[in-house]
Amino acid sequence: xxxxxxxxxxxxxxxxxxxxxxxxxxxxxxxxxxxxxxxxxxxxxxxxxxxxxxxxxxxxxxxxxxxxxxxxxxxxxxxxxxxxxxxxxxxxxxxxxxxxxxxxxxxxxxxxxxxxxxxxxxxxxxxxxxxxxxxxxxxxxxxxxxxxxxxxxxxxxxxxxxxxxxxxxxxxxxxxxxxxxxxxxxxxxxxxxxxxxxxxxxxxxxxxxxxxxxxxxxxxxxxxxxxxxxxxxxxxxxxxxxxxxxxxxxxxxxxxxxxxxxxxxxxxxxxxxxxxxxxxxxxxxxxxxxxxxxxxxxxxxxxxxxxxxxxxxxxxxxxxxxxxxxxxxxxxxxxxxxxxxxxxxxx
Numbered sequence: 001x002x003x004x005x006x007x008x009x010x011x012x013x014x015x016x017x018x019x020x021x022x023x024x025x026x027x028x029x030x031x032x033x034x035x036x037x038x039x040x041x042x043x044x045x046x047x048x049x050x051x052x053x054x055x056x057x058x059x060x061x062x063x064x065x066x067x068x069x070x071x072x073x074x075x076x077x078x079x080x081x082x083x084x085x086x087x088x089x090x091x092x093x094x095x096x097x098x099x100x101x102x103x104x105x106x107x108x109x110x111x112x113x114x115x116x117x118x119x120x121x122x123x124x125x126x127x128x129x130x131x132x133x134x135x136x137x138x139x140x141x142x143x144x145x146x147x148x149x150x151x152x153x154x155x156x157x158x159x160x161x162x163x164x165x166x167x168x169x170x171x172x173x174x175x176x177x178x179x180x181x182x183x184x185x186x187x188x189x190x191x192x193x194x195x196x197x198x199x200x201x202x203x204x205x206x207x208x209x210x211x212x213x214x215x216x217x218x219x220x221x222x223x224x225x226x227x228x229x230x231x232x233x234x235x236x237x238x239x240x241x242x243x244x245x246x247x248x249x250x251x252x253x254x255x256x257x258x259x260x261x262x263x264x265x266x267x268x269x270x271x272x273x274x275x276x277x278x279x280x281x282x283x284x285x286x287x288x289x290x291x292x293x294x295x296x297x298x299x300x301x302x303x304x305x306x307x308x309x310x311x312x313x314x315x316x317x318x319x320x321x322x323x324x325x326x327x328x329x330x331x332x333x334x335x336x337x338x339x340x341x342x343x344x345x346x347x
Contacts, residue, residue, distance in 0.1 A: 007143045011036040014145045018043050024143045025089070026112045026121045028097075030128040031147030035187030037124050040145050041093060048120050050091045057087035063096035063125075066104045073104035077111050080119040090119040097125040109138045156180065156190060163194060164207075174209040181238075182216050222246060224259045227340075231263065232302035236344040243340055244333075253332035257322055260339075264306075264314045266290060270299060271308045317342050 007024075009017065011033070021027075029040045045051075053060050059079060066073050076092055084090045094100070100108070108123065115121060128135055138144075157180060164171055171179065179197075183189050193216050197207055200215040222242040230239035246256060266288075273283050284296045291299060306314065321339045324330065 008139065009143070009145050011040060011145060011147045014040060014043065018047055021143050022047055025117065025119060026115050026142035027123070028128075028138055028142050028144040029122065029124040029147065030097075030126070030144065032126055032149040033147040033187065034126070035191065036147035037126075040147065041122055041124055044120075044122055045091070045093075048091070049088050050120065051087075053091075053093075054087070057084045057089070058091040058093075060093045060095070063094060063099035066100045069101055069103060073100065073107050077107060080111060080121055081116050083118050090116070091122075092119070093122045093124070095124045097123040098127045105134060109134055109141075112138055113141050156187070159187065160190060160194070163191070167194070167198060169198065169201075169205055169207060171207040172209065175207050175212050178209050178212040179207075179216060182212065224251065224256055227256070228259065228263045229298070231260065231340070231343055232298060232305065234305045234344050234346070236341065239340050239344055240337065243336055247333045247336070253325055253336060256336060257318065257325060257339075260343075261315075261318045261322075262290070264311055264318065266299065267302060267306055268308075268311045268315065270303060271306075271311060274303070275308075314343050 007021075011031075014021075027040075027044050029037050029044075031037065050058055052058065059076075061076055065071055066076075076094070080090060080092055082090055094108070097105070097108075108121075112121065123138075130136065130139060157176075160171070160176065160179065179193070183193050197211060197215050201207055201211055222245045224246060227239060227242045227246065230236075230242060243256075247253075269287070270283060273287055274280075278287075280300055284293075288296050288299070317339055321335055324335055325332065
């Protein structure tokens with residue numbers, strides 16, 4: 001079995017291409033997305049026909065158990081150097097690789113540089129500093145799969161559609177929108193909630209909005225940036241729901257006010273630039289450094305809802321709210337609710 005050098009893949013790439021790596025025997029799976037890490041490990045084991053952890057040929061360890069020098073990683077490496085008894089390969093999976101002490105990590109990297117062709121080693125870590133010499137060596141001698149944190153809602157949308165197909169289910173548009181607005185931006189949560197829905201609908205194959213309403217727990221923890229979207233689109237009801245969620249999760253009222261203020265200052269700047277006949281393309285490329293490129297197009301949609309006079313009125317509301325917050329004239333929740341209501345009311 002030969003290890004292919006310096007092959008770095010995203011989770012999605014590995015899902016598509018994993019069949020190409022049947023003959024590889026050292027894998028490094030890393031990144032903050034726990035669901036993707038687990039799914040990757042499952043795919044690797046399935047690819048190599050490892051069906052169970054039997055304590056004869058296949059073992060699972062946790063890096064936490066080797067966090068100090070008193071617990072040596074050497075017995076684990078000795079297992080890797082033995083021939084398998086019943087399974088196709090002698091297999092070791094080590095989760096929380098990032099928790100292993102430095103000496104243990106160095107020994108595992110040394111093994112990975114010259115692995116036993118009859119063994120399979122899978123290392124999984126939430127964090128990985130790829131700039132260190134040790135990690136560069138590891139990445140260079142194995143198949144590495146990065147499991148990035150889920151940040152863009154459209155990725156979860158695609159995953160839900162694909163997962164429904166696997167389960168031979170469908171979800172109407174209203175149900176899918178309700179589901180995505182209810183569950184957190186997290187694969188584990190979405191997987192569990194879909195499983196509950198599948199049980200709930202029984203023999204039916206279509207999930208409706210009322211099924212999601214009855215069955216799915218509001219697990220989503222919203223961010224203040226999702227609140228900005230709802231303000232931009234003038235969606236009052238959803239903005240107030242997100243505000244309730246932020247307050248329930250103890251987000252700072254001052255922080256929320258600050259982010260909303262920056263949002264309207266950006267809209268004011270864009271409005272001013274447009275009034276000088278500067279093109280939207282030039283504005284996006286030269287004057288929106290404070291906005292992530294993925295979100296810049298949205299701001300031009302928001303400008304349709306907030307002409308110059310309305311932006312100035314919004315900034316006045318924000319100034320009043322800031323003064324009231326500093327003087328503790330009413331509770332944060334009441335103050336912000338009134339603000340959101342005013343900002344999303346046309347007249």
